[in-house]
Amino acid sequence: MELKGKTAVITGSNSGIGLGVARELAKAGANVVLNSFTDNDEDHALAADIGSEFGVEARYIKADMSKPDECRALIEKAGVCDILVNNAGIQYVAGIDEFPVEKWDAIIAINMSSAFHTTAAALPVMRKAGWGRVINIASAHGLTASPYKSAYVAAKHGVVGLTKVTALETAEEPITANAICPGYVLTPLVEKQIPDTMKKYNMGRDEVIRNVLLERQPSKEFATVEQLGGTCIFLASDHAAQITGTTISVDGGWTAL
Ligand code: NAD
Numbered sequence: 001m002e003l004k005g006k007t008a009v010i011t012g013s014n015s016g017i018g019l020g021v022a023r024e025l026a027k028a029g030a031n032v033v034l035n036s037f038t039d040n041d042e043d044h045a046l047a048a049d050i051g052s053e054f055g056v057e058a059r060y061i062k063a064d065m066s067k068p069d070e071c072r073a074l075i076e077k078a079g080v081c082d083i084l085v086n087n088a089g090i091q092y093v094a095g096i097d098e099f100p101v102e103k104w105d106a107i108i109a110i111n112m113s114s115a116f117h118t119t120a121a122a123l124p125v126m127r128k129a130g131w132g133r134v135i136n137i138a139s140a141h142g143l144t145a146s147p148y149k150s151a152y153v154a155a156k157h158g159v160v161g162l163t164k165v166t167a168l169e170t171a172e173e174p175i176t177a178n179a180i181c182p183g184y185v186l187t188p189l190v191e192k193q194i195p196d197t198m199k200k201y202n203m204g205r206d207e208v209i210r211n212v213l214l215e216r217q218p219s220k221e222f223a224t225v226e227q228l229g230g231t232c233i234f235l236a237s238d239h240a241a242q243i244t245g246t247t248i249s250v251d252g253g254w255t256a257l
Pocket residue numbers: 011012013014015016017018035036037063064065066087088089090110111137138139140181182183184185186187188189190
């Protein structure tokens with residue numbers, strides 16, 4: 001229970017990596033605040049289930065990470081924010097010359113600018129508490145590029161840059177800021193890309209997974225949400241107190257290529 005007494009706010013956490021990270025942090029004893037842009041009974045039930053399963057305080061707060069005011073309001077409503085995990089993200093794939101402007105704007109807002117707004121609101125709270133951890137879920141695409149993902153790659157590189165600046169501005173304080181760069185993780189975001197890719201390459205599901213999705217992931221295995229949660233726990237631990245301003249790849253060797 002190494003995170004007992006800490007509160008973690010995880011953006012975009014009613015699904016996929018965010019939900020997995022929230023569960024691992026709660027398992028390690030942290031109180032958790034889940035978030036997405038919806039306000040359904042199921043969202044609140046997810047938090048209630050985590051709370052009863054792990055014996056921690058778990059809340060769900062609706063806030064749309066495409067809207068600066070709502071990003072900041074999420075931290076205000078949470079009240080406490082010892083660990084901020086900026087995870088909300090969307091994807092859209094198209095060539096630059098055909099990329100819809102509204103998709104570009106949405107990806108930059110949700111995948112990058114939201115982390116600026118939540119961090120801006122969370123740093124004063126962390127300073128008051130005398131401790132803090134900013135953990136940005138970037139991507140292997142924060143360090144490398146792929147065609148047709150201009151907005152996503154730009155946003156994720158931006159998040160890595162923001163992480164470095166956050167680390168420098170807090171370097172003499174008991175606050176760290178780091179980015180985790182996952183390779184492919186089988187979440188709804190990736191699952192949605194499989195049917196189109198099967199059609200495009202005229203391949204079966206397994207072939208698409210091994211030869212297309214995991215083409216650049218030498219381990220030929222997806223990273224898991226539990227592994228990403230574990231990486232967050234490590235970054236939140238005292239062992240990582242001098243790790244700041246850096247990226248940790250959880251990508252089966254992708255960025256070693
Ligand atoms: P996902 O689609 O399962 O989850 C995305 C989460 O973001 C959901 O909870 C969704 O509700 C939330 N979200 C979307 N728009 C939002 C908004 N406007 N406001 C608030 N929340 C919003 O996707 P995922 O694969 O779990 O992705 C999570 C993060 O991990 C993203 O930033 C993604 O870029 C990153 N990532 C994913 C992979 C992967 O292979 N799955 C790899 C590298 C990085």
